[in-house]
Amino acid sequence: MDALNPDMPPAAIEPAPRPPRVWKFWGTALWGLLIFVAMFLGQLAVIVYLVMRQDGPLSMAGLTHVVASGLTISLSVVAGLPMVLLALWVAIRPTRIPFADYLGLRWTSWKNVIIGIVALAVLVEAWDMVSRLAGRDVTPGFMGDVLKSAQADGALWLLVIAFVVAAPVWEELFARGWLYRGWSQSFLGPYGAIVLSSIVWTVMHLQYDWFFLCEVLSIGLLFGYLRFRTGSVWLTILLHALNNLAATIQTWWLAG
Numbered sequence: 001m002d003a004l005n006p007d008m009p010p011a012a013i014e015p016a017p018r019p020p021r022v023w024k025f026w027g028t029a030l031w032g033l034l035i036f037v038a039m040f041l042g043q044l045a046v047i048v049y050l051v052m053r054q055d056g057p058l059s060m061a062g063l064t065h066v067v068a069s070g071l072t073i074s075l076s077v078v079a080g081l082p083m084v085l086l087a088l089w090v091a092i093r094p095t096r097i098p099f100a101d102y103l104g105l106r107w108t109s110w111k112n113v114i115i116g117i118v119a120l121a122v123l124v125e126a127w128d129m130v131s132r133l134a135g136r137d138v139t140p141g142f143m144g145d146v147l148k149s150a151q152a153d154g155a156l157w158l159l160v161i162a163f164v165v166a167a168p169v170w171e172e173l174f175a176r177g178w179l180y181r182g183w184s185q186s187f188l189g190p191y192g193a194i195v196l197s198s199i200v201w202t203v204m205h206l207q208y209d210w211f212f213l214c215e216v217l218s219i220g221l222l223f224g225y226l227r228f229r230t231g232s233v234w235l236t237i238l239l240h241a242l243n244n245l246a247a248t249i250q251t252w253w254l255a256g
Helices: 027-052 060-068 068-094 098-104 112-133 143-153 156-184 187-201 211-229 234-256
Strands: none
Touching: 027 060, 027 156, 060 068, 068 098, 068 143, 068 156, 098 156, 098 234, 112 211, 112 234, 143 156, 143 234, 156 187, 156 234, 187 211, 187 234, 211 234
């Protein structure tokens, strides 16, 4: 009867640890907005720094030249990566789920890799065929302009790092990692999350015209489906990187 002995008070009961939880629809959307803002601020800091380095008085023409240059675009894309990683870490920490687990950073089988590469190649080739039949360029004019500017600035290597490494990593962590994870466990379900995250990802590419935006949306839907079927964001990062590498080589080749 030690519990009735005033000299022997009962031992304190430790509260049960809070179970892990995933952000649902609104939590994912609001945190997603903050993550996007963090990325934007990282890119904006690069632009402001490069603008301030310009000699002489600022002019609209000079400002436009700096913002649109291949060097600026490359550095800003690279700068977005650490900001997204930091914002994701802050958003995921309250869930008590490991960072890699929350974002689906797990490898998949080589069979799934091959299936993904073949599916992406077929999809992109189909869009190229439609583009040729419609008398359109198979690569966006934006990419050609950026590549030529980066070459002129001696920053072609940085452009490749930005487009083939930095952009695929942070875009996939955001769209197929963060957005898909939370929205797939909300009322949207997996297929609703695939569609909505693909739309958000497409809106992030408004530098393209409507035709290429449709292509981006279709690629996003493919990546989302592969994320759902394999549970692997590393797979979509790899496919995204291969797609951007192929597009960069194709643009460079066609630009002569």
